[in-house]
Structures are given as C-alpha cells and as structure tokens.
Amino acid sequence: MRGFFVYYLKILWAFLVINESIASVTKLSPENVYKKILSLRSLPFEDCGSLYNVNYLNIESCSKVPCSMTRNSTVKVTVLFDDNGNGVSFLKHEVRWVFTYLKTKAAISPDPCDGDHNCILNVNESKSYWANIYVNPTLPVMRGSMLWEAKDENNKNLICFEVPVVITE
Known part of the structure; x- marks a missing residue:
C-alpha cells in the first residue's frame, strides 16, 4: 500500500x-x-544597480567570461535594455577597468551617446545602445573587470554592469 x-x-x-x-x-x-x-x-554580467533592466550584453569577440581583451585595441559593446517607456535618448558613459587595487578610467566613443551619433536605437519595445571601448596599451596584463555605468543628462545612473575581463598583449 x-x-x-x-x-x-x-x-x-x-x-x-x-x-x-x-x-x-x-x-x-x-x-x-x-x-x-x-x-x-547574453554574455553573463553582474548588475550593479541598474534602474533599467538589461536584457542583453554583447562584447565583440567575447563569447565567455572572463572576456579576453587585447591591449591597444578597440572593442564594440552592445546593450539591449528596457527604458520602461521613458524614451531614453542620451547616455553618458563612465567605464572603469578594475584590477585588485587599481581603478582606471576607460576611453569610450561615442560619449555621450545621443541623437547625434546614432548609438541609441529602438528595438521592438526596448532600447539598444552601442559604444566602443579602447583597451589602453598601459593596462596591466592580468585579470580584472570592466565596470560600465550609463547615466542620463542629470547624472542619474540608469545602467550599471560589471564583466570579468583578462587583459592580454
């Protein structure tokens, strides 16, 4: 039974x-x-306090983390996010390379991302933006992370994510 x-x-x-x-x-x-x-x-990432939901992250030539990034190169980053119908049309980027005890600012273009650069697009009911990040030749050859923040005109943090990276020669 x-x-x-x-x-x-x-x-x-x-x-x-x-x-x-x-x-x-x-x-x-x-x-x-x-x-x-x-x-x-999407490439795996850690959200670090985004106001809007990040649905997709693509880093050129990276299919797994940590992303291998070669010094003295430019890498395209594409993000798809929901702006909750707020019509986001401006993003100012603050991107930093983070290594153990060292944080250094990364060069991004276009910055800001606005209507003059065609870097923010409407995709279905979401928004997408792209930007190029320059991997500085003076970065240490080691593991760390890329911390990416996108802010509005009032410096309000809209998107924040962190991705493990390894800088190579």
Whole structure:
C-alpha cells in the first residue's frame, strides 16, 4: 500500500509541475519570449544597480567570461535594455577597468551617446545602445573587470554592469 501511495504522489507532483510550466508559458507575450531568448544569448554580467533592466550584453569577440581583451585595441559593446517607456535618448558613459587595487578610467566613443551619433536605437519595445571601448596599451596584463555605468543628462545612473575581463598583449 505504501508503494502505491508514493507512486500516486509522484504522478500528482509531475502533473502539478507540468501544469505550472504550461501556465507560465501561456502568459508570455511575443515580446517577453524575445527578451527571454536574448537573455539566454547574453554574455553573463553582474548588475550593479541598474534602474533599467538589461536584457542583453554583447562584447565583440567575447563569447565567455572572463572576456579576453587585447591591449591597444578597440572593442564594440552592445546593450539591449528596457527604458520602461521613458524614451531614453542620451547616455553618458563612465567605464572603469578594475584590477585588485587599481581603478582606471576607460576611453569610450561615442560619449555621450545621443541623437547625434546614432548609438541609441529602438528595438521592438526596448532600447539598444552601442559604444566602443579602447583597451589602453598601459593596462596591466592580468585579470580584472570592466565596470560600465550609463547615466542620463542629470547624472542619474540608469545602467550599471560589471564583466570579468583578462587583459592580454
């Protein structure tokens, strides 16, 4: 009798799990499905206090962390985020290389990202921006991170993420 009861509980549990999965899938709009797929293809990053949800991060020539970045090169960074319908059209970047006890400012272009540079785009119901980061030839050859903050005209932090990197020759 005990074996039958355990078998019955397993069937009930499987039914509940499947039912919950089906219910959650049917609630997704095409836009949410698109965002979910993008988030699965995104480079892993640590959010450090973004006001807006970052859905996708792409760093040119980087498919896994830590991202290998060669000194004296320029790397394109692309971010897809939700601006909650606020019509973001200006981003001032503050990007720093962080190594153990050393933080140094990175050179970004275009900065600011505004209507003059075609770096902020509307993508479905989200926003996308791109910028190029210069990997300074004086950076130490070692592991660290890239800390990226994007602020509005009033210096309010809208997007903040950190990605592990390794600087190479």
